[in-house]
Amino acid sequence: MRLAPGLTIRKSKINGKGCFATAFFSRRRKICEYAGELISNAEAKRRARTRRKLRICAIDRRRSIDGSRGGNGSHYINHSSQPNAFMQGVCGHLLFFALRDIQPGEEITIDYQTTLHPDSKRCTCGASQCRGTINK
Numbered sequence: 517m518r519l520a521p522g523l524t525i526r527k528s529k530i531n532g533k534g535c536f537a538t539a540f541f542s543r544r545r546k547i548c549e550y551a552g553e554l555i556s557n558a559e560a561k562r563r564a565r566t567r568r569k570l571r572i573c574a575i576d577r578r579r580s581i582d583g584s585r586g587g588n589g590s591h592y593i594n595h596s597s598q599p600n601a602f603m604q605g606v607c608g609h610l611l612f613f614a615l616r617d618i619q620p621g622e623e624i625t626i627d628y629q630t631t632l633h634p635d636s637k638r639c640t641c642g643a644s645q646c647r648g649t650i651n652k
Contacts, residue, residue: 520548522547522548531640
């Protein structure tokens with residue numbers, strides 16, 4: 517796997533492995549693009565039934581990206597109820613941007629909001645304002 521520039525993967529306090537900054541990312545700056553295998557949303561739902569760890573993000577109503585296949589490390593970005601980044605769809609691409617300045621060594625997190633996980637999936641982010649679940 518070839519990592520996106522400015523990122524590294526290591527053990528996370530939130531969940532298994534996490535994606536950490538090796539460079540400074542200023543507020544609103546693009547961090548990276550979510551990369552992986554392009555699949556249909558039907559295939560995404562099928563894969564979600566058979567996997568314990570999901571690395572799949574929807575692009576639109578028809579397509580998703582499975583970051584665990586051909587990804588760039590961005591599939592290790594964990595959920596937090598108080599994230600330092602956000603994901604935005606731009607012309608069929610999923611991009612991560614910094615919500616605030618991110619220092620080298622910080623774990624990059626986003627609020628997943630809606631996932632293929634059941635609504636009962638517990639959040640382990642440890643944030644002071646944690647809502648308790650991954651899905652909103």
